Amino acid sequence: MIEPLILPDLVAELPAAVRMQRLVHVLREHFQCGAVVLLQRSEDCLKPLAAAGLVQEALGRRFEIASHPRLAALISRKEPTWFDPDSPLPDPYDGLLDSSPGEPLPVHDCMGVSLYGEGRLWGVLTMDALRAGTFDEAARRELQALIPLIEACVRVTRLEQENRTLRLSRTGEQPGLPAIDEHVLGHSPIITGLLEELSVVADSELPVLLSGETGVGKELFARWVHSNSRRADKPLIHVNCAALPETLAESELFGHVKGAFSGAMTDRGGRFDAAHGGTILLDEVGELPLSIQAKLLRTLQNGEIQRIGADKPIKVDVRIIAATNRKLAESVAAGDFRADLYHRLSVYPVPIPPLRDRGNDILLLAGHFLELNRIRLGVRSLRLSPEAEQALLGYQWPGNVRELEHVISRAALKALGRNGSRQGIISLEAAHLDIASAAQVNEPVADSLSATPGDGAGELASLRQFTDACQRQHLRAALERANDNWAAAARMLDIDPSNLHKLAKRLGLKAS
Ligand SMILES: Nc1ncnc2c1ncn2[C@@H]1O[C@H](COP(=O)(O)OP(=O)(O)OP(=O)(O)O)[C@@H](O)[C@H]1O
Numbered sequence: 186m187i188e189p190l191i192l193p194d195l196v197a198e199l200p201a202a203v204r205m206q207r208l209v210h211v212l213r214e215h216f217q218c219g220a221v222v223l224l225q226r227s228e229d230c231l232k233p234l235a236a237a238g239l240v241q242e243a244l245g246r247r248f249e250i251a252s253h254p255r256l257a258a259l260i261s262r263k264e265p266t267w268f269d270p271d272s273p274l275p276d277p278y279d280g281l282l283d284s285s286p287g288e289p290l291p292v293h294d295c296m297g298v299s300l301y302g303e304g305r306l307w308g309v310l311t312m313d314a315l316r317a318g319t320f321d322e323a324a325r326r327e328l329q330a331l332i333p334l335i336e337a338c339v340r341v342t343r344l345e346q347e348n349r350t351l352r353l354s355r356t357g358e359q360p361g362l363p364a365i366d367e368h369v370l371g372h373s374p375i376i377t378g379l380l381e382e383l384s385v386v387a388d389s390e391l392p393v394l395l396s397g398e399t400g401v402g403k404e405l406f407a408r409w410v411h412s413n414s415r416r417a418d419k420p421l422i423h424v425n426c427a428a429l430p431e432t433l434a435e436s437e438l439f440g441h442v443k444g445a446f447s448g449a450m451t452d453r454g455g456r457f458d459a460a461h462g463g464t465i466l467l468d469e470v471g472e473l474p475l476s477i478q479a480k481l482l483r484t485l486q487n488g489e490i491q492r493i494g495a496d497k498p499i500k501v502d503v504r505i506i507a508a509t510n511r512k513l514a515e516s517v518a519a520g521d522f523r524a525d526l527y528h529r530l531s532v533y534p535v536p537i538p539p540l541r542d543r544g545n546d547i548l549l550l551a552g553h554f555l556e557l558n559r560i561r562l563g564v565r566s567l568r569l570s571p572e573a574e575q576a577l578l579g580y581q582w583p584g585n586v587r588e589l590e591h592v593i594s595r596a597a598l599k600a601l602g603r604n605g606s607r608q609g610i611i612s613l614e615a616a617h618l619d620i621a622s623a624a625q626v627n628e629p630v631a632d633s634l635s636a637t638p639g640d641g642a643g644e645l646a647s648l649r650q651f652t653d654a655c656q657r658q659h660l661r662a663a664l665e666r667a668n669d670n671w672a673a674a675a676r677m678l679d680i681d682p683s684n685l686h687k688l689a690k691r692l693g694l695k696a697s
Pocket residue numbers: 368369370371397398399400401402403404405406509510550586587590673
């Protein structure tokens with residue numbers, strides 16, 4: 186009897202994730218199988234919520250239903266589906282079992298069932314056993330009998346989610362409940378703690394200041410805050426302050442009236458008008474020109490904007506989220522950022538932790554990017570070798586999640602190039618990841634020196650030649666890592682973007 190093991194968890198006060206995890210473990214023990222996975226449907230994908238027997242990175246994947254025929258078969262009927270051990274259909278977990286990572290699933294038994302809540306498809310439960318014959322007639326009947334209990338577990342979890350969503354839309358003004366944006370991936374305590382904190386902040390109307398290194402996900406977290414706020418069904422307007430030329434910034438943000446300046450042919454609202462009722466994301470806020478900072482301060486203080494050329498200010502109802510890579514307190518000390526504006530914006534400062542502090546989330550995110558690449562490249566299975574996992578976990582990730590995304594995409598292409606066939610399991614090896622060399626970015630300086638004039642003749646390069654060679658190499662590495670985004674490279678190097686451009690010209694890395 187398995188019911189006595191599941192029932193108590195239904196009534197216990199447990200976090201949803203723990204309840205789901207316990208459910209899959211109990212089922213795995215009871216049915217004596219290799220893997221049990223509970224997947225929730227999200228648009229065209231199924232997303233693992235809890236898994237027993239799969240490698241860690243599998244939890245970061247989304248399985249596109251259209252490209253996984255077994256999953257498509259499961260959701261096409263309400264009764265349990267059993268797959269013959271000889272079934273030619275590819276298994277979504279090929280290479281992802283933790284008992285034999287990287288190996289194709291041998292001939293095995295597989296069954297699963299679609300799960301419903303209030304008449305709507307919620308997701309599926311899958312079971313894989315490594316011994317053919319495990320899921321005999323009796324096991325299949327037992328799964329059928331357990332469906333109501335499994336669906337009850339899911340229902341409790343869903344009710345908890347809905348409860349939270351209702352709390353967010355507490356005024357009842359939003360018939361369409363805000364969609365909870367699920368795209369922030371991470372199970373590490375530092376990220377789950379952060380999301381918990383952010384869900385409280387999101388619910389308030391406070392301005393939020395997100396800070397953190399390049400590529401940590403500031404924009405993503407900003408979107409998460411908006412979509413978990415009471416303004417979720419109103420606009421989120423994204424303003425990249427670094428891309429606003431000073432001369433146009435004021436009109437762009439606050440709008441202008443007809444005739445305010447030559448070329449102002451009609452009245453035109455700005456981004457604040459567009460964001461009315463919703464949220465404005467001031468991205469790269471540290472780059473905002475001082476003259477505009479003063480105007481922004483007024484908006485924050487009085488909740489009003491003044492269009493250029495207008496006599497009277499207009500009231501606006503906008504929630505502000507700001508994001509920056511800069512240490513704004515230092516910018517204030519250096520006189521580049523107004524202290525009063527800084528205090529207004531940083532009512533609730535939220536530092537986003539760098540990827541290197543998120544432990545196994547590195548593998549989870551890698552799994553997510555692997556799955557995206559698998560679909561893009563049309564290969565059967567793409568996974569990490571144990572050495573590659575270790576390399577990813579040991580690297581410092583100065584470019585954070587964005588860098589990880591690019592490393593995985595490049596490695597997938599390289600591995601596919603070497604492997605040739607799209608049908609087998611393609612394993613990304615440590616050598617495919619170009620992080621080993623990047624980690625030792627300072628070491629090959631001696632090599633680049635040998636390329637400097639004079640070295641061939643056995644002479645020492647001048648100090649100037651030596652430092653230029655070092656700088657050239659370091660700039661190239663930063664630009665490569667930032668994917669030729671000069672502003673991001675400047676931040677990595679901790680220098681002003683205009684100085685980076687000047688230096689690159691002097692070193693011959695950029696045409697003047
Ligand atoms: N926890 C996460 N889960 C899924 N994807 C993530 C996560 N964090 C970051 N990403 C992805 O990494 C990429 C970089 O994130 P984002 O643009 O939000 O970073 P950023 O902090 O704004 O960087 P920058 O300072 O360079 O502008 C995006 O593609 C984003 O979707």
